[in-house]
Amino acid sequence: MLLCAAAFLTLALQVSAAAQVAIQDTGRTLTLGGVSYFVPASPVSALHDSSSLSVAAKSAFNGLLPFSVIPTSEPIFDGDALQDIVHDWSTKDDVWSKEFLRGIYLTYNGSRALPTTSSFLAQETSGIDFVLLSKSYPLGIELAKVLPAGPYFLEPASGNIYQALRLYNDENQSFVYGTIPDGNGGFQVLSAKIPGAATETIGVPSRLYFTATTEKPLAGMRLAVKDIYDVKGLRTGCGNRAFWQLYPPKETTAPAIQRLLDGGAVLVGKTKTSQFANGEVATSDWVDLHAPYNPRGDGYQDGSSSSTGSGTSMAAYPWLDLAVGTDTGGSMRGPAGANGVFGNRPSHGAVSLDNVMPLSPELDTAGIFSRDAKLWATAAQWWYQNFTSSSQFPKKLLFPVEFFGSSYLTTPPRAGSVADTFNSFITKLEGFLNTTRTEMSLAAIWNATKPADVSTPSLQTLLSTTYVDLIALDQVELVADPFIADFGAANGGRMPFIDPSPLARWTYGRSLPPGQKEEALANKTVFMEWFSSSVVQPDATNCSDSILIYPQSIGATNYRNRYVWSEVPEVVVTAPRIAVYAGVPDMVVPIGEAPFNSTITGQTEFLPVTISFVAAKGCDLMLFNLFAALQDARIVRAVETGSRLFR
Numbered sequence: 001m002l003l004c005a006a007a008f009l010t011l012a013l014q015v016s017a018a019a020q021v022a023i024q025d026t027g028r029t030l031t032l033g034g035v036s037y038f039v040p041a042s043p044v045s046a047l048h049d050s051s052s053l054s055v056a057a058k059s060a061f062n063g064l065l066p067f068s069v070i071p072t073s074e075p076i077f078d079g080d081a082l083q084d085i086v087h088d089w090s091t092k093d094d095v096w097s098k099e100f101l102r103g104i105y106l107t108y109n110g111s112r113a114l115p116t117t118s119s120f121l122a123q124e125t126s127g128i129d130f131v132l133l134s135k136s137y138p139l140g141i142e143l144a145k146v147l148p149a150g151p152y153f154l155e156p157a158s159g160n161i162y163q164a165l166r167l168y169n170d171e172n173q174s175f176v177y178g179t180i181p182d183g184n185g186g187f188q189v190l191s192a193k194i195p196g197a198a199t200e201t202i203g204v205p206s207r208l209y210f211t212a213t214t215e216k217p218l219a220g221m222r223l224a225v226k227d228i229y230d231v232k233g234l235r236t237g238c239g240n241r242a243f244w245q246l247y248p249p250k251e252t253t254a255p256a257i258q259r260l261l262d263g264g265a266v267l268v269g270k271t272k273t274s275q276f277a278n279g280e281v282a283t284s285d286w287v288d289l290h291a292p293y294n295p296r297g298d299g300y301q302d303g304s305s306s307s308t309g310s311g312t313s314m315a316a317y318p319w320l321d322l323a324v325g326t327d328t329g330g331s332m333r334g335p336a337g338a339n340g341v342f343g344n345r346p347s348h349g350a351v352s353l354d355n356v357m358p359l360s361p362e363l364d365t366a367g368i369f370s371r372d373a374k375l376w377a378t379a380a381q382w383w384y385q386n387f388t389s390s391s392q393f394p395k396k397l398l399f400p401v402e403f404f405g406s407s408y409l410t411t412p413p414r415a416g417s418v419a420d421t422f423n424s425f426i427t428k429l430e431g432f433l434n435t436t437r438t439e440m441s442l443a444a445i446w447n448a449t450k451p452a453d454v455s456t457p458s459l460q461t462l463l464s465t466t467y468v469d470l471i472a473l474d475q476v477e478l479v480a481d482p483f484i485a486d487f488g489a490a491n492g493g494r495m496p497f498i499d500p501s502p503l504a505r506w507t508y509g510r511s512l513p514p515g516q517k518e519e520a521l522a523n524k525t526v527f528m529e530w531f532s533s534s535v536v537q538p539d540a541t542n543c544s545d546s547i548l549i550y551p552q553s554i555g556a557t558n559y560r561n562r563y564v565w566s567e568v569p570e571v572v573v574t575a576p577r578i579a580v581y582a583g584v585p586d587m588v589v590p591i592g593e594a595p596f597n598s599t600i601t602g603q604t605e606f607l608p609v610t611i612s613f614v615a616a617k618g619c620d621l622m623l624f625n626l627f628a629a630l631q632d633a634r635i636v637r638a639v640e641t642g643s644r645l646f647r
């Protein structure tokens, strides 16, 4: 009887303990000055004694009080000093606003002696509910943890202090979800939603919390990551709903992403990929996910694939700084061209692709999008740490006539034409490099210099199915077969749904005879070796003996409201395939816009014109340095977000 009562009591205690943990704070969403914010569940610091707060402060809205941590090196912080802060912070941060001046926590970091009694912020400070002084001041108070400058929320009841994340609407449907750190070295899905929003909500922390250093050159840079990279705490969806549901959240962050986080980048969300990183057309192919919106022109152009969400988000959102994608056959360069942003395919092997869904390990690469050539170069110097950085540029500029076409050879091209945009850019580039372009033909060089033991008359024959064979065979083995087996085991033998494009590729891959992969790899190697010995060669002084350029996007329309469907694998050798087979870098630079009459808006709209730069393997940083220098020389310009690249 006694035993029984004790057991009952234990049970009751367990129930009440369980009941206690059942309610979990997942953070708060609120608006301040008409702007939506998210207040994470975990505080970043605390005020141990809130007795110094005024009654007005304590009765603040929602039990939370917006305030600013302001560092100063001035012994007297007066109204003028405050005005300087207001001006500076308003221009450099989108999270902080004057609404955060309800309270001030002043931290002194100067070297001069402080007055013992001080009248900080005398009359100019009306509207400020409280001013607290840090421990560095006489009678100052200490926080549980020192805080960097910026906007915060104080909960007077508990003394807890929280970061402020500004919430943005994913209008262009580029993201699968927003993310915040989970406090455990990983991330969780952001639980916030902007009131009334019909799309995903993304939260960004204040830029004021971060200061770039040599160890953290990317501090505070807001980063979006294609949803084929694993991130600890999050699922990897690869654009497939069944795949997303089947596998649990990851326990490891891909080293490529960890490197960017270690450099100070702030992960704000995962972006949509076309399914399993295969090429997909917006309307016919994106069955499981809805294709992101390319904001350029009329807003109804295909954003290209497969790093679609990373490309469209970079073109759409001024609050985002960097976005990561991958490129196997054009998945960075296509979206960079269509969305008019900087984007690169690096040399093969530039960064580790562990914990990243493969398409074909022999061809897969990790690239990054930016709107600014200089930030792009900073990110690349950090990310592609194993390459040497050359700031001497080759003098030989290769101009392959077969990719530019005859209209580019008429001098001068019609004013205002796309050919004119390319020609005037290349003319400025020639001036910068103090050189003139070398017109050449890849086909003719192949004809003249192809390896003696290769009988193939054309590159077209050599590379006919090389690409599709490799990606289809590799992905069937590395992704499709294990996924289908795992899904079947968990679902009574059922098949998962697969979008038409990857399904066709996989079906094709399964139809290939044994030995096909070896043949494809051998052909790729023939091209790679020929390219580096006869076209773009390594160079001891300038890394690469030459730079090869070709048009990446020409402002052509590619409307979303069209059904395009073809199961036939492509067999043409296009310019973007050079870097794929040769393992060399190919970097896309926006240089202009082309007008078109939109069938959507009935108005003249503009689409991006971009150019690609190819150099020898491992010379990525030379090219990044070149673009940064070209931006300084105003030959390359940072692009804007939204419909137009340039204003």
Ligand SMILES: *[C@@H]1O[C@H](CO)[C@@H](O)[C@H](O)[C@H]1NC(C)=O
Binding pocket: 071, 072, 073, 109, 110, 149
């Ligand atoms: C003190 O803080 C101000 C404002 O953030 C900053 O400009 C200054 O560099 C800091 N001084 C020192 C010595 O850290």
Ligand SMILES: *[C@@H]1O[C@H](CO)[C@@H](O)[C@H](O)[C@H]1NC(C)=O
Binding pocket: 171, 172, 173, 293, 295, 299, 315, 316, 317, 641, 642, 643
């Ligand atoms: C894309 O984003 C832009 C903001 O950059 C917005 O003006 C536009 O309406 C969005 N397009 C769509 C289709 O949501």
Ligand SMILES: *[C@@H]1O[C@H](CO)[C@@H](O)[C@H](O)[C@H]1NC(C)=O
Binding pocket: 349, 350, 351, 352, 385, 386
């Ligand atoms: C690059 O160098 C780092 C540091 O030496 C090393 O850990 C990493 O494995 C290298 N990455 C690649 C892709 O070779």
Ligand SMILES: *[C@@H]1O[C@H](CO)[C@@H](O)[C@H](O)[C@H]1NC(C)=O
Binding pocket: 392, 393, 394, 395, 396, 539, 541, 542, 545, 546
């Ligand atoms: C290497 O760069 C230097 C400086 O730009 C230039 O003078 C030289 O001609 C270049 N060499 C080659 C092979 O392009």
Ligand SMILES: *[C@@H]1O[C@H](CO)[C@@H](O)[C@H](O)[C@H]1NC(C)=O
Binding pocket: 434
């Ligand atoms: C450009 O090249 C020419 C011929 O090689 C040389 O005479 C001239 O000094 C160079 N100019 C600059 C600015 O490097």
Ligand SMILES: *[C@@H]1O[C@H](CO)[C@@H](O)[C@H](O)[C@H]1NC(C)=O
Binding pocket: 443, 444, 447
């Ligand atoms: C390749 O060479 C053959 C003979 O040497 C010539 O007839 C043919 O026109 C060349 N093709 C190209 C593309 O240069």
Ligand SMILES: *[C@@H]1O[C@H](CO)[C@@H](O)[C@H](O)[C@H]1NC(C)=O
Binding pocket: 454, 455, 456, 461, 462, 463, 464, 465, 466, 469, 516, 519, 520, 523
């Ligand atoms: C490899 O190249 C040969 C010609 O040398 C061609 O006949 C064959 O189709 C190619 N194979 C692949 C997989 O590209």
Ligand SMILES: *[C@@H]1O[C@H](CO)[C@@H](O)[C@H](O)[C@H]1NC(C)=O
Binding pocket: 595, 596, 597, 604
């Ligand atoms: C748009 O249409 C007008 C009228 O047909 C035509 O004059 C103009 O050249 C067109 N513009 C473009 C960029 O095609």
